[in-house]
Amino acid sequence: MEESRLGNLSSLAVCAGAGGLALGLEQAGFDPVLLLDNRAAACETLRLNRPKWNVVETDLLDFDPVDHQETYDVDLLAAGLPRVKASAAVAREDSAEEIRVLEATIMLMHGVQPRALLIENVPDLVSKPAYEPIRAYVTTELEHLGYRHRWFVLNAMDHGVPQDRKQGVLVAFKGDLIENFVAPVPDTKPPITVGAALRSSMAARGWPYADAWAAQADQPAPTLVGGSWNRGGADLGPTGSKRSWARMRVNGGTVADELPGPEFPWDLSLGVKGMVALTVEQAARLQGFPADWSFAGRKTARYRQVGHASPPPVGRALGCAIRAALGHRA
Structure with a gap:
């Protein structure tokens, strides 16, 4: 196998928070070229644990990849976004911050053009009728850019996390790579208490x-x-x-x-x-x-x-699945 397929891949993490998703992806072999969050405490947490990470404290709505060309053509754009509320999904009011942040993440795809996208959010986002306007928006934008996507739900306790935590997940890949993606399989061991x-x-x-x-x-x-x-x-x-x-x-x-x-x-x-x-x-x-x-x-x-974070073991499981779909060994 080629050397490039054995080494680490690159990622851009937005709404990175305390780094749960980024840490899990790091364990799966994704090195972040940049991590973005708008809260000073979260950015300090990231720098405290990974001094070499490139952490930028700014709002996603104000982020312009033109000023950060290291983000172009990354392998993965990953986002643990603020929890979208169903009432906002129905009304789609301009004041609904969660909707605007999700839309900004999708629009970032235009500039960054990653090989893959990972968004983690509430499980209801995957299938409940109240969220259909958001899913339709995502579908339209991703198909316009040449990405195919899939929604699914997983539970953190099925992946070594001692918590009953269901998570809604969106993955998208450029071209036909979605055909290679297999969602993480639950552990066979009993959940940790x-x-x-x-x-x-x-x-x-x-x-x-x-x-x-x-x-x-x-x-x-x-x-x-x-x-x-x-x-x-x-x-x-x-x-x-x-x-x-x-x-x-x-x-x-x-x-x-x-x-x-x-x-x-x-x-x-x-x-x-x-x-x-x-x-x-x-x-x-x-x-x-x-x-x-x-x-x-x-x-x-x-x-x-801590409470807003995505569990690192789930990030690792998703990262390994995305890595495999991109044709790289886990």
């Missing part, structure tokens, strides 16, 4: 009930939700998610500053006061981030980055 993922960290400061807690936290985590960047503190998600967390004796209404110590109680009669809260680092483990991946900013900003 919260207890298995976090037992060691719960015991790290000498909490004597870590094993008992881990034994009853015997299911994958519900979907972590980053929440709004503009209001509120850090918590693990909406009311339904908090109820699921409570069944595992986790207080989903907050994020802890530190792990439980020897004095922390294990008393079910205390309600939320007898429940552990997760730290940002523990939430990151439930997203599949490696232990050495650091997050910049204060606690709420750090948790927001």
Whole structure:
């Protein structure tokens, strides 16, 4: 096989966030020529973990590839976009930021002309009628540019992530390369539970009930939700998610500053006061981030980055599938 087919491929990551998707793609053999995000904390996180990455802090709507010619003809344009809301999909109002960002990503295809496109978003985007205007727009633009595409849904817990997190995925390839694409196949192993993922960290400061807690936290985590960047503190998600967390004796209404110590109680009669809260680092483990991946900013900003991230193991699985479709060994 030719040397070029054995080496790493190039990628452009927009809305890169804390780097979950980019990290997974790196593990699959994609080197980013540029990573783009409009939040200072996220950009600092990227630089903190990968000092050599070319990180640009700007809004995607203001990004012009003419000023960054290293992005031309990359192998992959990858985007973990802000979650599109169904109400915006129906109305398509100019004020709907998520729609504008998705459209800007598709329009970026005109200038960059990548060999492949990867967009990750909400699972409903794939098939629900409310999102049909967006899918029609994507189809029209991609076909005009000579790309063929496919929508599908995968669940992070089927790919080594201890979290029930469904993700809607769009892949597109120039020409007929879509015929080579095979979506990642779910693992045959049982999903990793919260207890298995976090037992060691719960015991790290000498909490004597870590094993008992881990034994009853015997299911994958519900979907972590980053929440709004503009209001509120850090918590693990909406009311339904908090109820699921409570069944595992986790207080989903907050994020802890530190792990439980020897004095922390294990008393079910205390309600939320007898429940552990997760730290940002523990939430990151439930997203599949490696232990050495650091997050910049204060606690709420750090948790927001974690909750909004695409799990790296999913990025790796998708990257390997895209790499194979492009004719390169994984």
